[in-house]
Amino acid sequence: MxxxxxxxxxxxxxxxxxxxxxxxxxxxxxxxxxxxxxxxxxxxxxxxxxxxxxxxxxxxxxxxxxxxxxxxxxxxxxxxxxxxxxxxxxxxxxxxxxxxxxxxxxxxxxxxxxxxxxxxxxxxxxxxxxxxxxxxxxxxxxxxxxxxxxxxxxxxxxxxxxxxxxxxxxxxxxxxxxxxxxxxxxxxxxxxxxxxxxxxxxxxxxxxxxxDHHEVGKDETPKAPGMKYKHYAPDAQVLIVEEGKWEAALNWAKKQPYLVGIMAPGIEEKTLSKNFVFFDLGNNVEQASHNLFAGLRYFDDKKDVKWILAAGFAEQGLGIAYMNRLKKSAGDQFFID
Structure with a gap:
């Protein structure tokens, strides 16, 4: 080695x-x-x-x-x-x-x-x-x-x-x-x-x-990285939480019998349930983009975390890139109330 x-x-x-x-x-x-x-x-x-x-x-x-x-x-x-x-x-x-x-x-x-x-x-x-x-x-x-x-x-x-x-x-x-x-x-x-x-x-x-929104076929070679294969995936399942759904998402997470990761802006850590593990994404999409991969890796070191609730942002400007990576890490899975 x-x-x-x-x-x-x-x-x-x-x-x-x-x-x-x-x-x-x-x-x-x-x-x-x-x-x-x-x-x-x-x-x-x-x-x-x-x-x-x-x-x-x-x-x-x-x-x-x-x-x-x-x-x-x-x-x-x-x-x-x-x-x-x-x-x-x-x-x-x-x-x-x-x-x-x-x-x-x-x-x-x-x-x-x-x-x-x-x-x-x-x-x-x-x-x-x-x-x-x-x-x-x-x-x-x-x-x-x-x-x-x-x-x-x-x-x-x-x-x-x-x-x-x-x-x-x-x-x-x-x-x-x-x-x-x-x-x-x-x-x-x-x-x-x-x-x-x-x-x-x-x-x-x-x-x-x-x-380019087309799905790259199984036998097709993509022109650029990041177009074909699943990327950015931590061991835990990521769920994207859209604006307005955080209250319902946190209520659901409180009822889980295991640890749940929380990646969200504007939440005070002291207000979270005991089974939550918190990572601060920041207060806007620029900070969230900067911190996204570090947050996903943070939870990879928390082996008892089975789900990660991650904040979604509007798909405009830098939010397009942020949501592109977050959707790939979540396998396009959103929290549904």
Missing amino acids: LITKIYKPAEVEKAADELRKGELIAFPTETVYGLGADATNELAVKRVYLAKGRPSDNPLIVTVSSIEMMEKFATDISDDARKLIKHFWPGSLTFVFKIKPGTLSKTVTGGLKTAAFRMPENEVTRKLIELAQVPIVGPSANSSGKPSPTTAAHVYHDLEGRIAGIVDDGPTQVGVESTIIDMSTNKLVILRPGAVTREEIEEVLQKKLDT
Whole structure:
């Protein structure tokens, strides 16, 4: 079993050296922690799938440190794409582009002729990639299907002994993953809602976008991560509680013979029943998005918690990304009075 090292930001050169050798290194971004491997090293990329237990038809995001690095692989970059890159990069927007033939293996792309590219805002990670001199794949650094990691400790919990190291730059700021937009066709489509909202993108482009709502088939390879498989699921069953239903939900939870997790804004912990375990999501959707994955992981450590009641928010702005992740963690299960 590997000894998983923790690297401080000042030690990023050592971590970059491990990447060059084909090792796996988890890295921080402003959204969640990613699991890095040299995107041009097929064997290293295959080890990412093994370390995460990730399905092999789930494509990987290619994380770059510059536009020039991306342009070695991506092609047909439109004027609209360049407008968005200028406005949002470095940042939490991921682009799906057609790729130049022979530049990235099927292990990275899931066999597609497209790939997703992102340049994170986190300076430590951009330095890591720059020093490694190669783009790195960047799925979330967690066991596949589990809540995404927002701290180095979350990564260590899931992947200790399976990866060479973790670059620890403290907790992430955003908490939900990047928005993914498909720029590989003439029709611009948001494949995964995230930290950058549709309204923000539309304001830059001065045009309306579509959101991909279709269910990816069993034998279909998704264009982007997060479109096909169940994600973000803790061991306990999550129930989404809509506004106006908290009184009924708490009354139901009081009658349960076991512990019930509560993830809600605006509730005083001292007023809760003895069989409740409370995690404060914050007072608005921005705070809730930041805290969601940490809350789901918190309850994974509470083995006696059998149900988790989690606050729903209006599906507008950042609430679209928040509810996308929460619905996946709950399997679309809502509390019904």
